[in-house]
Amino acid sequence: MSTSRPVESIAGMAPRPSRSERLAVGTFSTLLIGAVLAPVRQNWRAEKRDGFPLSYYPMFSARRPARSTVYHFRGIDQDGGLVAVPYTHAGVGGLNQVRRQIRRIALAGRADELCARTAGSVATGGRLPTVRAVQLVRATYRLDDWFLGVSREPVRLTVLGEAEVP
Amino acid sequence: VRVVVGAFSLVYLARRRQMLAQGAAQHPWLYRPVGAAHLARRPLPEPAARALTDATLATGVAFTAGAAHRVTGPAYAGLLLWTLSYRNSWSMVFHTDNQMVLHATVLGLSRSADAWSIDAALRPSRNGRGATAWHYGWPLRLMRTVTACAYLVAGVAKVKGPMGWRWATGESLRRQVAADGLRKEVLGTPAAPATYALYDKVALFRVLAVGSLAVELLAPAALLSSRLSRLWALNAYAMHWGILALMNIRFRYQLSGAAFAPFLDLDRAVDAAARALARRP
Numbered sequence: 001m002s003t004s005r006p007v008e009s010i011a012g013m014a015p016r017p018s019r020s021e022r023l024a025v026g027t028f029s030t031l032l033i034g035a036v037l038a039p040v041r042q043n044w045r046a047e048k049r050d051g052f053p054l055s056y057y058p059m060f061s062a063r064r065p066a067r068s069t070v071y072h073f074r075g076i077d078q079d080g081g082l083v084a085v086p087y088t089h090a091g092v093g094g095l096n097q098v099r100r101q102i103r104r105i106a107l108a109g110r111a112d113e114l115c116a117r118t119a120g121s122v123a124t125g126g127r128l129p130t131v132r133a134v135q136l137v138r139a140t141y142r143l144d145d146w147f148l149g150v151s152r153e154p155v156r157l158t159v160l161g162e163a164e165v166p
Numbered sequence: 167v168r169v170v171v172g173a174f175s176l177v178y179l180a181r182r183r184q185m186l187a188q189g190a191a192q193h194p195w196l197y198r199p200v201g202a203a204h205l206a207r208r209p210l211p212e213p214a215a216r217a218l219t220d221a222t223l224a225t226g227v228a229f230t231a232g233a234a235h236r237v238t239g240p241a242y243a244g245l246l247l248w249t250l251s252y253r254n255s256w257s258m259v260f261h262t263d264n265q266m267v268l269h270a271t272v273l274g275l276s277r278s279a280d281a282w283s284i285d286a287a288l289r290p291s292r293n294g295r296g297a298t299a300w301h302y303g304w305p306l307r308l309m310r311t312v313t314a315c316a317y318l319v320a321g322v323a324k325v326k327g328p329m330g331w332r333w334a335t336g337e338s339l340r341r342q343v344a345a346d347g348l349r350k351e352v353l354g355t356p357a358a359p360a361t362y363a364l365y366d367k368v369a370l371f372r373v374l375a376v377g378s379l380a381v382e383l384l385a386p387a388a389l390l391s392s393r394l395s396r397l398w399a400l401n402a403y404a405m406h407w408g409i410l411a412l413m414n415i416r417f418r419y420q421l422s423g424a425a426f427a428p429f430l431d432l433d434r435a436v437d438a439a440a441r442a443l444a445r446r447p
Contacts, residue, residue: 016298016300017298017300017301021301025304028275028308029304029308029311032268032271032272032308032312033308033311033312033315036268036312036315036316036319037315037318037319039319040319040322040323043322043323043326043327044326050200050259051200051201051259052200052201052250052251052254052259052260052263052264052267053201053247053250053251053263053264053265053267053268054201054264055259055261055264055316055319056319056322056323057261057316057319057320057323058323058327059261059320060320060324060338060339060342060378061323061324061326061327061328061329061333062327062328062338062342063327063328063329063338064338064341064342064344064345065341066341068341068344068345068348068349070348070349070352070353072349072352072353073353074352084351084352084353084354085354086353086354086355087353087354087355088354091193092185092188093185093256093258094258094260095349095350095353095355096258096349097256097257097258097260098353099349099353100257100258101193101196101256101257101258104196104257105193105196108195139352141348141352143341143344143345143348146344146348146351147344147347147348147361147362147365147366148365148366
């Protein structure tokens with residue numbers, strides 16, 4: 001297998017690229033660079049739309065309030081204690097993907113359906129043997145309280161659905 | 167660079183093969199196509215999604231090995247774009263995948279398999295015929311430019327966002343880091359320990375915010391010289407490791423270094439290593 005740099009090792013090199021090659025590469029390069037830069041226009045639009053792989057990279061750009069609201073599951077164990085239910089029981093994908101799916105499902109009024117599915121996954125998963133029910137909640141937490149060790153209790157909580165673990 | 171990008175993307179896909187095929191299985195109505203997935207208005211049946219994922223993997227092997235590159239290069243670029251577009255059509259766009267797809271596109275459509283490839287080994291006399299340094303230089307320049315442009319766009323989003331230039335105060339970044347850590351905790355995975363340790367260090371977040379903006383907004387300027395661009399790549403690489411430490415968010419393509427391979431003279435490094443090995447008694 002050839003391992004060295006082809007520029008130096010290949011006989012019969014043309015002295016320079018042809019005009020048509022340069023035109024093709026120039027056109028392709030311009031189009032690709034333009035396509036990567038084009039999503040920047042989203043920043044000036046009222047209704048922004050992200051894309052892939054051409055993105056305006058909105059992550060980290062939003063204004064973040066001192067409180068954060070999350071849709072998430074919590075398990076209730078036999079003593080009435082609360083435990084976190086890993087997102088992997090609620091959907092397929094990475095954490096943020098599943099988090100957004102949970103929110104969309106809840107907003108679509110299908111919380112009970114998702115609770116039943118999640119409870120089924122908890123039952124077969126084996127990692128939460130003491131959990132007897134799962135709840136889907138919309139919870140608002142104060143970031144300072146959470147990260148400065150003051151409290152982990154939500155300042156606002158709405159239970160959207162619940163299902164017994166079969 | 168083809169081998170590095172190909173190997174990374176191949177491992178990345180292979181580890182997600184099951185998840186990629188299962189995307190549609192749970193809630194088909196969550197499907198909102200992005201990118202190339204606009205070709206499919208509805209989710210694909212699971213066997214079709216699985217077949218396309220497997221085809222992507224198969225062409226990825228050929229792309230990485232440099233086998234029949236004139237066919238498999240563009241095919242892999244197209245299939246990778248499809249597969250990751252489809253993956254990102256389920257409520258979440260993973261910005262971590264963007265650079266990988268763009269780099270694979272450039273490599274797939276250029277003469278990136280004229281060396282370190284099965285094609286080169288099988289047909290050494292025909293391989294690279296008519297090629298000049300220009301043919302091997304433009305893909306790397308384009309990959310560097312595309313990378314820099316993406317960081318610029320990310321920087322503009324921050325200063326054009328609701329915070330404006332006040333984003334540089336670090337407060338928004340601090341709360342972003344905290345909100346992300348909180349979500350992790352309530353969704354059953356631990357936040358990065360650094361999120362807790364550094365949460366009250368407001369001045370540190372100001373430094374990080376200014377540094378991030380500098381890396382992003384100055385990215386195109388770094389293309390003016392190769393030394394400057396390597397320095398920029400090093401800073402961008404460090405920024406992603408910082409994000410990992412602070413937020414436990416893995417920009418895997420960037421963290422692996424593969425995203426910054428076009429900024430390095432890998433051929434020369436490999437040649438130097440080979441010469442050093444050859445000199446050993």
